[in-house]
Amino acid sequence: MGKPIELEVNGKRYPVHYPPDTPLLYVLRDELGLTGSKYGCGEGQCGACTVLIGGAPRRSCQIPVSAAAAKPVTTIEGLEKDGRLHPVQQAFLDAGAFQCAFCTSGMIMSSVGLLQSNPNPIQADIVQFLQGNICRCGTHPRVIEAIHHAAKTMQEHGR
Amino acid sequence: MSSRRENLVVEPERYEFAAAPMHQFELARRDFFKLLGAGIAVFAIAKDALAAQETAPSSKSFHNEDLPKDISAWLHVGEDGTVTGFTGKAEIGQNIRTALAQTVADELRVPFESVRMVTADTALTPFDAGTFGSRTTPTITPQLRSVANAARELLVAAAAKEWNIAPEGLVAADAKVTDPASGRSLRYAELARGKTLAQNLPAEDPITPATQWTIAGKPIPKVDARTFVTGRHQYTPDLRPEGLLYGKILRPPSFGATLVSYDDSAAKAMPGVVVVRDGEFVGATAPSAHEAQSALDAIRAQWKEVPQISDKEIFSYLKKNAAPNTGDRFRKQKGSVEEALVSATHRVDATYTVAYIAHAPLEPRAAVAQWADGKLTVWTGTQRPFANRDELADIFHLPESSVRVIVPDTGSAYGGKHTSDAAIEAARLARAAGHPVKVVWTREEEFTWAYFRPAGVIEVRSGIASDGTLTAWDFHNYHSGMSAIETPYVVANLRTEYHQVPLVLRSGSYRGLAATANHFARETHMDVLAHTAQMDPLEFRTKNLSDPRMRAVLEAATKSFGWPRKKTQEGQGFGLACGYEKGSYVATCAEVAVDKTSGAVRVVLLTEAFECGAIVNPDGLRNQVVGAMIQGLGGALFEAIEFENGRIKNPHFATYRVPRFRDVPEIEATLLDRKDIPSAGAGETPIMAVAPAIGNAIFDATKIRLNSLPLAPNGVRSS
Numbered sequence: 064m065g066k067p068i069e070l071e072v073n074g075k076r077y078p079v080h081y082p083p084d085t086p087l088l089y090v091l092r093d094e095l096g097l098t099g100s101k102y103g104c105g106e107g108q109c110g111a112c113t114v115l116i117g118g119a120p121r122r123s124c125q126i127p128v129s130a131a132a133a134k135p136v137t138t139i140e141g142l143e144k145d146g147r148l149h150p151v152q153q154a155f156l157d158a159g160a161f162q163c164a165f166c167t168s169g170m171i172m173s174s175v176g177l178l179q180s181n182p183n184p185i186q187a188d189i190v191q192f193l194q195g196n197i198c199r200c201g202t203h204p205r206v207i208e209a210i211h212h213a214a215k216t217m218q219e220h221g222r
Numbered sequence: 223m224s225s226r227r228e229n230l231v232v233e234p235e236r237y238e239f240a241a242a243p244m245h246q247f248e249l250a251r252r253d254f255f256k257l258l259g260a261g262i263a264v265f266a267i268a269k270d271a272l273a274a275q276e277t278a279p280s281s282k283s284f285h286n287e288d289l290p291k292d293i294s295a296w297l298h299v300g301e302d303g304t305v306t307g308f309t310g311k312a313e314i315g316q317n318i319r320t321a322l323a324q325t326v327a328d329e330l331r332v333p334f335e336s337v338r339m340v341t342a343d344t345a346l347t348p349f350d351a352g353t354f355g356s357r358t359t360p361t362i363t364p365q366l367r368s369v370a371n372a373a374r375e376l377l378v379a380a381a382a383k384e385w386n387i388a389p390e391g392l393v394a395a396d397a398k399v400t401d402p403a404s405g406r407s408l409r410y411a412e413l414a415r416g417k418t419l420a421q422n423l424p425a426e427d428p429i430t431p432a433t434q435w436t437i438a439g440k441p442i443p444k445v446d447a448r449t450f451v452t453g454r455h456q457y458t459p460d461l462r463p464e465g466l467l468y469g470k471i472l473r474p475p476s477f478g479a480t481l482v483s484y485d486d487s488a489a490k491a492m493p494g495v496v497v498v499r500d501g502e503f504v505g506a507t508a509p510s511a512h513e514a515q516s517a518l519d520a521i522r523a524q525w526k527e528v529p530q531i532s533d534k535e536i537f538s539y540l541k542k543n544a545a546p547n548t549g550d551r552f553r554k555q556k557g558s559v560e561e562a563l564v565s566a567t568h569r570v571d572a573t574y575t576v577a578y579i580a581h582a583p584l585e586p587r588a589a590v591a592q593w594a595d596g597k598l599t600v601w602t603g604t605q606r607p608f609a610n611r612d613e614l615a616d617i618f619h620l621p622e623s624s625v626r627v628i629v630p631d632t633g634s635a636y637g638g639k640h641t642s643d644a645a646i647e648a649a650r651l652a653r654a655a656g657h658p659v660k661v662v663w664t665r666e667e668e669f670t671w672a673y674f675r676p677a678g679v680i681e682v683r684s685g686i687a688s689d690g691t692l693t694a695w696d697f698h699n700y701h702s703g704m705s706a707i708e709t710p711y712v713v714a715n716l717r718t719e720y721h722q723v724p725l726v727l728r729s730g731s732y733r734g735l736a737a738t739a740n741h742f743a744r745e746t747h748m749d750v751l752a753h754t755a756q757m758d759p760l761e762f763r764t765k766n767l768s769d770p771r772m773r774a775v776l777e778a779a780t781k782s783f784g785w786p787r788k789k790t791q792e793g794q795g796f797g798l799a800c801g802y803e804k805g806s807y808v809a810t811c812a813e814v815a816v817d818k819t820s821g822a823v824r825v826v827l828l829t830e831a832f833e834c835g836a837i838v839n840p841d842g843l844r845n846q847v848v849g850a851m852i853q854g855l856g857g858a859l860f861e862a863i864e865f866e867n868g869r870i871k872n873p874h875f876a877t878y879r880v881p882r883f884r885d886v887p888e889i890e891a892t893l894l895d896r897k898d899i900p901s902a903g904a905g906e907t908p909i910m911a912v913a914p915a916i917g918n919a920i921f922d923a924t925k926i927r928l929n930s931l932p933l934a935p936n937g938v939r940s941s
Contacts, residue, residue: 093462093511099453159443162845
């Protein structure tokens with residue numbers, strides 16, 4: 064076995080012992096214990112496993128860990144800073160934008176990704192961007208509401 | 223215990239309750255009461271259980287003995303003032319953890335934040351048949367209110383004793399008892415200190431009327447919400463006990479296939495791998511999921527398959543294989559349908575079908591099992607923890623006291639998580655491996671080896687008089703079930719009948735059960751009749767309705783929709799539907815846009831009015847109602863399980879279409895709060911009228927009548 068892959072997750076470096084072709088999701092959940100990213104389908108179809116790789120939202124179930132090693136990875140656990148929720152997390156909380164909440168981590172990560180590339184999305188932008196995130200409880204309208212609120216907060220606070 | 227089960231009236235479409243476990247093991251043959259610490263505890267005993275124990279006084283005290291077997295809810299006030307409510311119900315996204323805590327806080331007169339609910343743990347909570355049938359709010363809420371009320375009286379009595387005065391006139395509020403005469407007060411925490419007071423009482427009706435609620439009835443945010451937005455909440459698949467191994471199960475290529483040859487030597491040679499074969503069950507464990515999968519891939523197995531019914535022939539099969547005699551349990555009649563059909567001015571007959579659909583909860587079936595000293599503990603996302611416990615005890619030949627099932631708040635279920643499949647699999651593997659084992663079903667396994675909402679055929683014959691009065695109603699449901707099979711409309715001559723058919727695919731409960739199928743058929747048919755009578759669909763319904771609660775939801779939904787509306791563009795259509803089930807009322811209006819060229823259907827607007835008595839938490843309720851509308855839209859328009867010869871052909875989210883952001887229309891939900899009516903559950907009924915409202919709107923847009931669910935998986939085609 065060669066030198067273990069090193070992964071940077073939420074600003075911390077971790078040696079990875081799982082095989083390099085293992086999807087990032089399983090490394091995060093099973094090896095690193097970061098279980099906030101969820102397995103919903105393992106097929107890149109539901110978005111529950113969404114993380115940011117180099118700032119861009121990616122389905123971690125579809126990315127081999129070796130391919131994620133080059134760039135910093137942010138998971139839902141990495142959004143909160145010094146006990147303060149990220150504006151998107153706060154907006155989801157304020158809007159009650161979840162029921163069973165199994166999709167919530169992925170929804171929040173996708174939304175953070177959206178607002179990074181498009182700080183003031185109209186409803187059609189949100190719908191388009193979140194098309195790959197499934198919510199089976201039907202909380203979609205509140206997710207859209209939360210993203211609008213988060214966009215407003217982030218603009219007001221210049222983040 | 224058996225009496226508990228007999229008391230549970232189970233609708234026939236809960237097929238999964240009668241199903242044998244998926245696995246049978248050959249096993250060699252081979253033990254609760256957690257002290258809560260000092261304080262005050264009150265237990266609610268089911269009424270019929272008390273009646274059965276003639277010697278039981280209505281309010282007996284006991285100390286540190288086993289809990290009475292028929293306790294339905296209990297509550298503890300600790301020395302630090304913490305209030306803990308216990309219920310066997312599970313939190314599966316429907317927000318009962320919050321709603322029940324509100325009820326306890328409201329009745330006990332304590333701040334919401336001081337209440338915590340312990341749910342769905344067979345070692346800690348009272349027996350419960352399961353979290354289904356919209357039963358939590360109507361059954362558990364009043365019981366928790368009763369125990370909270372009794373606890374409050376105990377606290378007042380304790381304060382009176384402390385002050386050596388009569389309890390009359392003392393006031394319980396803000397977590398303390400106050401004597402208005404002297405102004406002195408004692409906090410609940412002080413009153414509970416050093417005491418071990420326990421009391422039980424029969425479960426009774428709510429004490430504080432809804433008009434006087436202060437904490438219940440308010441839009442309090444979901445308990446523990448912060449743990450969900452930070453990813454800290456641990457669902458079953460997130461648990462990682464010390465020494466955990468990962469388990470995978472070898473699935474047959476088709477339903478009912480049996481093993482004919484088997485070689486696991488290569489798999490067994492892999493480091494850290496344990497392979498288990500027990501009957502038709504084959505599974506492997508390893509220190510990681512990918513190693514477990516490699517082991518599974520290395521097993522050589524040949525299966526003998528059996529020919530089976532496919533989706534193409536399912537409806538004719540269901541019709542041909544119906545049981546000839548349905549019996550009185552499944553039939554209701556009044557007047558003479560046959561005569562009324564003959565004498566009707568207009569006669570309309572039609573057949574409706576509904577496809578099998580999947581729950582597809584985003585958290586797949588999962589379990590973590592751990593054995594220690596011959597006892598088994600299983601964490602699993604199930605709606606029936608006690609049934610899971612009994613089944614595990616049965617299958618592993620253990621006394622019930624040796625099995626504990628704990629349900630972490632779960633990533634949804636919608637009626638789909640009643641069985642204990644993953645729990646059994648994890649437990650079997652964990653026993654062999656000598657380590658805790660986690661089994662998480664893949665999405666493909668979830669779409670294949672779970673159970674489905676049953677398909678069905680519904681035949682309706684009907685007649686109306688010249689003025690639009692419904693005079694004859696003959697309604698037959700084959701296989702899908704009898705929930706909401708009764709018509710809410712006034713009709714002098716009727717027959718409704720449910721016809722059982724042997725299972726084709728593994729089938730069971732689904733949000734609303736067959737109410738969606740029966741509402742689809744009935745409300746579509748009522749639309750046809752309205753057009754036949756040349757009446758507005760709303761006017762036709764109100765003419766044939768007498769129930770004021772139904773009229774109220776129809777009025778609210780159509781008002782918010784602006785019914786009747788004038789069409790402003792091509793392809794536009796409007797439809798409505800209404801219904802009643804499980805103590806609550808719903809009416810839904812739909813606007814659709816049908817593309818003339820492609821036939822694509824887009825739902826533009828859904829308005830729904832819902833009434834379930836007194837509302838416990840309007841915010842949680844709105845979430846449930848809107849959620850049910852969106853989920854219902856999937857089953858209405860495009861969801862269908864495709865199957866052929868024992869195989870599911872679309873076991874992925876890429877091929878089994880569920881509602882996504884683009885499918886979600888503008889939604890308006892109107893919640894009618896009836897403080898004069900006891901609260902009913904709300905998890906199911908809001909889904910029922912969505913499909914017929916959309917179907918009726920498609921007819922309004924295209925003049926094409928669609929009699930099958932899903933309505934338009936590939937758009938609407940004019941023939």
